[in-house]
Amino acid sequence: MQLRMNHRAVNPAGFQALLKLEDATKKMGLDPVLYELIKIRASQINGCSFCLDMHTTDLRNIGETEQRVNLILVWRETPLFTEKERAALALTEAVTRISEAGVPQEVYDEVRKHFSESEYVSLIMAINAINCWNRIAIATGMYPGCF
Template sequence: MKLRMNHREANPAGFQSLLKLEESAKKMGLDPILYELIKIRASQINGCSFCVDMHTSDLRNMGETEQRLNLIVVWRDAPIFTEKERAVLALTEAVTLISEAGVPQDVYDEVRRHFSESEFVALIITINAINCWNRIAISTGMYPGCFDI
């Protein structure tokens, strides 16, 4: 594999603007585990190996089990995720694949059962941030370890 370009160096202002979005999302009060579940699930859907690797490592470092990490991709069939986590994963999928069906009312209703309006906005900002990172990583050819050289 070959990195097409280092987007950080090619456009530092663009990179900084995304970092600001990321920093803002992190400060919106979401549970760190939910935050990382969003990052991993969106990255799985988008096929971003760089981000899947980074965020599974982050969640592992927070004490997450290998079983839960392995089952994120099939969360609907794995009873080890809480109702709240399931709601977040469903919303992550809906927003990531928004052109397919929008955000169905039942997904919205389930998320709102667990989260306030402010928290809902924090969730969708977090989902949008990782989708942006995924698209940059994939477009520029990023892969796990590409900046370790």
């Protein structure tokens, strides 16, 4: 594998803009475990090895069990995730694959059972941030350990 370019170095303004989005999103009050679950699930869908490596490590570092980390991909098939986490993961999938079916009403309704309107927007911001990071990482050829 070879890194196509260091996007941080060749366009620092773009990198800083995305860091500002990330920082703002982190300050919106989402639970840190939920925040990492969102990042991991979107990265799995998008096939971003760099982000998967980073966020599974981050999730383990905040005390998540290996079993839950390993089963995020199949969250629907295990009782290890709360209803609130399930709602956020379903929204993550819908927003990441937005061109396929939008955000179905049943996904929205389930999310709203667990999250306020403000928290719903925070979830969308978190999902959008990781999708942006994934696309930059994949387009520039990033892989685990490339920096």
